[in-house]
Structures are given as structure tokens and as C-alpha cells.
Amino acid sequence: MAGSQASTTEASEAGASKPAKATSATSSGSRARRDGMLPPVPGSLPDVRLATAAGRGVPRVVLAGSTAQQTSTGSAGEQPAWYGPEAAALPADWLAELRPRGKAGELHRMPLAGGGPNWLLGVGAGTPEDWRSAAAALIRGVDADAERERDAGRRVARVLAIALPAELDTAALTAFVHGLRLGGYRYLVSGDRKDQPTREIRLVASEPSAQWQGALAEAIAQSSATALARDLANSPSNVKNPDWMARLASKVAEGTPGLRAEIRDEHWLTEHRFGGMLAVGGGSASPPRLIELSWRPRGARGHLVLVGKGITFDTGGISVKPADGMHLMRTDMAGGAAVVAALRAIAELRLPVRVTGLVPCAENLISGGAYRPGDVVRQYGGTTTEITNTDAEGRLVLADALAYAVRRHKPDALIDVATLTGAMKVSLGLRTGGLFSNTDELAEELTRAGASVGESWWRMPLLADSAEAVRGELGDVRQCPPGPGGITAALFLREFTDGLPWAHLDIAGPARAEKTYADVVAGATGFAARTLIEFVSRRSDGRR
Structure with missing residues (x-):
């Protein structure tokens, strides 16, 4: 059963939140015209x-x-x-x-x-x-x-x-x-x-053979997920704002038996103190949304939470990006796209593992409401974060979602995926994702899953020498500590995982392709969706 539309605020465990603002017929018509510009999402494949x-x-x-x-x-x-x-x-x-x-x-x-x-x-x-x-x-x-x-x-x-x-x-x-x-x-x-x-x-x-039949079914689900993730990431940001992402996720859930979508709007986020998402989205006329997708099969073997960065466009905020390359920031929600697409495939394959997908969506724009370097933000759960660079916004929305996953769901393992740092593009190039984890077992599972579906991962260290740099002066933690950028970003995220088995997948390089190779075409690649599906599949049948 699919969840509510993006304009509906869900009731929380603490009680119903404020009603969302009504949408006028004029704005609804304008939204429909914008949506009608795009090719159908999901698109069709042979x-x-x-x-x-x-x-x-x-x-x-x-x-x-x-x-x-x-x-x-x-x-x-x-x-x-x-x-x-x-x-x-x-x-x-x-x-x-x-x-x-x-x-x-x-x-x-x-x-x-x-x-x-x-x-x-x-x-x-x-x-x-x-x-x-x-x-x-x-x-x-x-x-x-x-x-x-x-x-x-x-x-x-x-x-x-x-x-x-x-x-x-x-x-x-x-x-x-x-x-x-x-x-x-x-x-x-x-x-x-x-x-x-x-x-x-x-x-x-x-x-x-029966083996061929089974492999074909999985390959079709995996390739469909990759294409859906590409569709979402390629969609232009004059249409693709947080509300659009939320409505698309609801549409995907409505068409997938057993998959449920709940969309949390800015009123719910304010009531529940998602300070990172609200700060990042504060500069935009399109308020943030938290997408929560749930697959709960009977007799489920464990519970996994997948978190995907959903920044639908990123100017860098007040720490504005250079103009060159900014047009590519329509794909800055590629991690969130991979999570939405993976949840659909997991439900279609009826994998006997409970999986929750969280996609914190926001636009990082510049206005009088934009957050500033030097601000202190209170994340979900109470941890305070000192802002040093508004262009490091992805980790703020992920921190809220990770803390929410820990408190609300208490999963067996937690995986986040994001186009997070340019440092990983420098380190690993454009065809390999960076993998950070606090457990060897989880890192090995993800690496094997990726290798079996044609996605390459390289494990990066969580350097103890850099961990102290995450500590803040004005707040509990510092958002953008000095040191190796990809590593310190992962160390920041680790602060919100409460010691649970956790992996961080940085796909800043392979999420976009500049040219065609193998089954990849120029543009958004859908990278990570197949790895997540294969990881859950292996968990479901003990092939860790």
C-alpha cells in the first residue's frame, strides 16, 4: 500500500503534526505543466x-x-x-x-x-x-x-x-x-x-535452466532499478524539486505491491527537529521532504536501512560553487535515486528481508533564508553541528536521516549512499565508488555484491588520526573538518550511527559519466542501485 501524497503530513508517534498548506489550483496546474515536459519516469527498457x-x-x-x-x-x-x-x-x-x-x-x-x-x-x-x-x-x-x-x-x-x-x-x-x-x-x-x-x-x-530463469529475473529487476535511478538523476531541476521527488517516490510505491511510502513535509520536519534538512532547505522556495519507503515481508530476516542523499540541486549555498560544472548538480540526488530504485526492485523480487529506505530531500540555494558559515544547527536527536562550509550540505541531511534511522528503526545494519565529496573523484576516478565501514564483514559483503553486478568499490580508511578533527568548537561536531575530505566526511557521518554496523558509499565519481562505456551512457549512471539490491539478495539467502 502506498503512502500519502507529498502535501499530506503523516502523524508521528508523538501525535499528528500541523496540516500542510493547501495547494492552489493555479500552482497545481503549473506543476502539471512542468511535470509534462519530462519523459515518463520510470521510462521503458527492452x-x-x-x-x-x-x-x-x-x-x-x-x-x-x-x-x-x-x-x-x-x-x-x-x-x-x-x-x-x-x-x-x-x-x-x-x-x-x-x-x-x-x-x-x-x-x-x-x-x-x-x-x-x-x-x-x-x-x-x-x-x-x-x-x-x-x-x-x-x-x-x-x-x-x-x-x-x-x-x-x-x-x-x-x-x-x-x-x-x-x-x-x-x-x-x-x-x-x-x-x-x-x-x-x-x-x-x-x-x-x-x-x-x-x-x-x-x-x-x-x-x-531454472538457474537461468532466476538469474534473468534478478538481472531484469537490477537493470530496471539502474534505469530508474538514471531517470531520476537526469531529470532537470526546474521540475525536480523535493516535492517532485517525493511524489515520484509515492508513485513508485503505488505501483509496487507491498512497498509503502510515507512523505514527511516541512511542518513535520520542524516539529521533529530535523535541523540539518531545514537549514539546507531554508534558502529555497521549495521546502524539504523526507521520503520513507518501507518493505516489510512476512517472516523477514533482519532489518536493513538504506539512506540516500536527495539534494535536488546544489548551488553550494552562500559558499557558492564555481559556475563551471554547476549544471551537473541536478544529479546531486543520485544517492537518493539509487535508494528509491533499489527499494522498488527489492519489493518486486519479494526478498525476505525487511528494508527501509530514507531519502532526505532539499535544495541548497541562496537567499535571505539560506544558512551561513558559522551557524550552529541542531540535528535530529539533539547533536549540534557547527557549520563551516554551506557547500558540504549533503552530510547535514544524511546526519538527520541516520540519527532518525537509529532512533526510530534500530536496524541490524545501516548503509548510506551519496555524491558526497570531490575528494573521492580525485582519489578513485569516475568508475569506482569509495566504501567506508566500521565493520570488515559489512565492507566485504558490499564489495562482493558490487563485483557480482559490475559495480566497483574500493574500501577507504576511517583514520583515527582524523577523528578528533570532527570535534567542534561552537557545537558538538564540526561539519567540514580539516584533513582528507572524503575521510573526514565519513567520520562526521559516523557520529550519527550510534555504533551500529554501518557503511558509507561515496559515489561522487561514478554517479555521472562523461562518455559511454560498457552498459553506461553519458549522464547519470544509476551507480549503486544494483549493489544495494544484490547486497540485500545475498543477505536473504545467506550468501554473505
């Missing part, structure tokens, strides 16, 4: 399913691996290893001229004579990353070809069939599905909304 036959007239793909092996004529040499029964239909003269090597992502359109296959795809050495990259190259190539055909006024095929090798393992299958569904992802605010040409991909196998 449907991938297992099939025992390609179907008549469906374009087909032959797979080739880059493996030295003996050819069919008996001569040895560096030749592709062919996968699938349709390899025999490849035209010999065409192959002799092309000399394919089967490198991952190598793609060639095939001649149609004799009704043969339409595409030749290299899958490299057959590692999961090779399969992921190959699938992404395939869908991008097929869609680009289809769009050229469509623009020329010719009929476009909407279905594609791929015969898979029987020995394909589930890790490779998962990666292949991720690439097929995400490699052609696109987000464009335009009056000309062309849909993705390829709507269905049939993975052909004579006898699909």
Missing part, C-alpha cells in the same frame, strides 16, 4: 525473455568469442569460437573478407541472402564484463541501424533473437542482460519523443 525459438522473420545474432581454436576444416590458428547453431549459416566468402576476431563489442551487420542471421557479435574471452560490453555494443548498434532505416521510411524490426551457448554461466547471463537493457538507455527532454526501436530481445535456448 523486454528480455528466454525462448526456445527465434520466431519467423526475427533478426538473429551469431556470437563469436576471441579464442584460439581449431577451425572446422582442421587448420589451427587464431580464429573466433562460434556460439549457437546458426553459425553454420554464416557466408564463407563474407567471413574470409571480414576476418572477424570475436573481440568484445565487435559488431557487423550480416548479409540477408538465404535468410541467414543479421548480426555478428564478438563476446571476447567470455568474462562477465566482456558479455556486458558486447551486449551494450549490440543494442546501440542495432538501435542506430533501426533509426537510420526508420528515417529512410523503411520498416523497422522491433524484435531481436540471440542463441546463447548452453554452457553460459549465470554471472555472464546477468551481465549480458544488463548490457542489453541499459546499453541503449537514453534520456532526452524533447517535443520529439522517439522510443527505443528494439522492444523485445529473445534469448534462445533449447532447454533454459
